[in-house]
Amino acid sequence: MNDKQKEAVIEVRDLVKQYADVTAVDHLSFEVYEGEIFGLLGPNGAGKTTTLSCIEGLVKANTGSIRVQGADPVSQPGRVKQEIGVQLQSTSLLPELSASEQIALFMELYGRKPQKDLVDALFAKVSLSEKADALPTSLSGGQQQRLALALALVNDPSIVILDEPTTGLDPQARYNTWQLIRELRDEGRTVIITTHYMEEAENLCDRIGIIDHGKMLALDTPAELVKSLDGLSRISTVTPLSVEEVAQLPGVHSAWQEQTRINVRCYDVPGVITKLHELASAQGMKVEGLTVHEPNLEELFLNLTGQRIRDDN
The missing domain is CATH 3.40.50.300 (P-loop containing nucleotide triphosphate hydrolases)
Known part of the structure; x- marks a missing residue:
């Protein structure tokens, strides 16, 4: 029905x-x-x-x-x-x-x-x-x-x-x-x-x-x-790189700063991770604490509101 x-x-x-x-x-x-x-x-x-x-x-x-x-x-x-x-x-x-x-x-x-x-x-x-x-x-x-x-x-x-x-x-x-x-x-x-x-x-x-x-x-x-996320995953990492230069990497759909972490939305997770490491290495920097979040309801909520459903702090 x-x-x-x-x-x-x-x-x-x-x-x-x-x-x-x-x-x-x-x-x-x-x-x-x-x-x-x-x-x-x-x-x-x-x-x-x-x-x-x-x-x-x-x-x-x-x-x-x-x-x-x-x-x-x-x-x-x-x-x-x-x-x-x-x-x-x-x-x-x-x-x-x-x-x-x-x-x-x-x-x-x-x-x-x-x-x-x-x-x-x-x-x-x-x-x-x-x-x-x-x-x-x-x-x-x-x-x-x-x-x-x-x-x-x-x-x-x-x-x-x-x-x-x-x-x-x-x-x-x-x-x-x-x-x-x-x-x-x-x-x-x-x-x-x-x-x-x-x-x-x-x-x-x-x-x-x-x-x-x-x-x-x-x-x-x-x-x-x-499904409306259309397969977009989120990469979260700690790096001295600026969010502006990360946003310019090939394959990056969007990027934003959240406290000490940079978040990246993309389709090609392995490819973007490689580009992140290459960019950081070229500047003598590191990419640390990297986590990957697959599309789910929590990710959609974050994408739409810019906030998490719960603030545990």
Whole structure:
């Protein structure tokens, strides 16, 4: 089924959101299709959270339009509220209420009677049945995330929004969360995630939108996004050579300085490496710490935004 045959459950058209003199979202347009996992990637401050807040109806855009299952989040918040489930950050959990009490409270807020079988089913879905009576402070990070996901499902939403769902989790807890997200899609729900983990986006997402400065830079399946690099690899090295002279070498597509390293994009990796060594040797210099990065989603992200998805410093 091609994109034109799929049903868009979220439509964002020419969205603009400004805060004073800062444009957080800049004429952004995209669609999210029914039953897909859609990833929204961008550097910190790219406009991801603001965009999600507009979709959820928490923030009103300056101009543009949003439709969630045909409803306007601003003028029809009740309809949107019934369609969307949003995962809270673990710090938003109520510390004085047990897990089951929090589920019951959220059900009542959505006008649903917190029947025991419904509550038990939610805990079973997120593999947290044995912690139903526990306070959030006694739960591990992964268990808190699973409780937050259960809270996002109390209204049985058709669309689930997860903002950084695995941040701070150990590898096993992250894997368990991935499985839960896939199960949500397999049930026919639509899932939107933001993430700082590129392998998470590659493993989970059916399509990915990369945004920066509030603009959509690329949107496609992970495989097609990587293919758009057209086979360009990146060579990274430490050398006293100037980036200007490296950029002039035969076979170099582009070159730039990143702290103490020079990065080179090229097709012919062996040939360009040879040219680098020849140029450095002719000037009595060396090329050291050389690494080669094959085309992948991380490389595309770096190519489009000039930044890495995560700053580990």
